[in-house]
Amino acid sequence: xxxxxxxxxxxxMLAGLIGTVVPLIPGSVLILCGxxxxxxxxxxxxWRTLLALTALMLVAQTIDIVSGTIGAKWFGAxxxxxxxxxxxxxxxxxxxxxxxxxxxLAGALxxxxxxxxxxxxxxxxxxxxxxxxxxxxxxKVGVGLVMIVWFVLATxx
Numbered sequence: 001x002x003x004x005x006x007x008x009x010x011x012x013m014l015a016g017l018i019g020t021v022v023p024l025i026p027g028s029v030l031i032l033c034g035x036x037x038x039x040x041x042x043x044x045x046x047w048r049t050l051l052a053l054t055a056l057m058l059v060a061q062t063i064d065i066v067s068g069t070i071g072a073k074w075f076g077a078x079x080x081x082x083x084x085x086x087x088x089x090x091x092x093x094x095x096x097x098x099x100x101x102x103x104x105l106a107g108a109l110x111x112x113x114x115x116x117x118x119x120x121x122x123x124x125x126x127x128x129x130x131x132x133x134x135x136x137x138x139x140k141v142g143v144g145l146v147m148i149v150w151f152v153l154a155t156x157x
Contacts, residue, residue, distance in 0.1 A: 013030070067139065
């Protein structure tokens with residue numbers, strides 16, 4: 001029975017790591033679920049580890065929510081550009097990995113143009129959205145890796 005629980009734990013954590021990049025898969029949440037499953041079935045990790053992983057999961061979720069907006073604002077986006085980036089991000093989710101990058105970029109550009117900005121300032125805001133989204137994905141992958149390493153170290157030590 002232990003093999004089943006370890007297999008499910010590892011499967012959840014791998015799916016979570018993939019989910020840090022792939023849209024619509026809650027990566028850090030799945031990694032935490034793997035640790036919680038392990039805690040209640042195999043008792044390999046304690047409450048401190050679960051609390052630490054929960055805190056890291058919240059950090060990853062925060063990064064996911066604010067990264068594109070921060071990038072857009074840093075490069076001068078207006079409310080129109082931020083709304084466009086958000087809507088473009090939602091539409092981009094349906095187009096896989098490329099949509100994840102191009103959706104917010106196109107949405108910010110269209111939003112800024114509709115808001116009355118010229119093509120160059122709108123392009124600058126869009127560039128910021130792309131950089132913010134990319135930084136957010138890299139940040140989520142980093143946090144996901146830290147979560148998995150923390151779990152592994154907690155089970156071994």
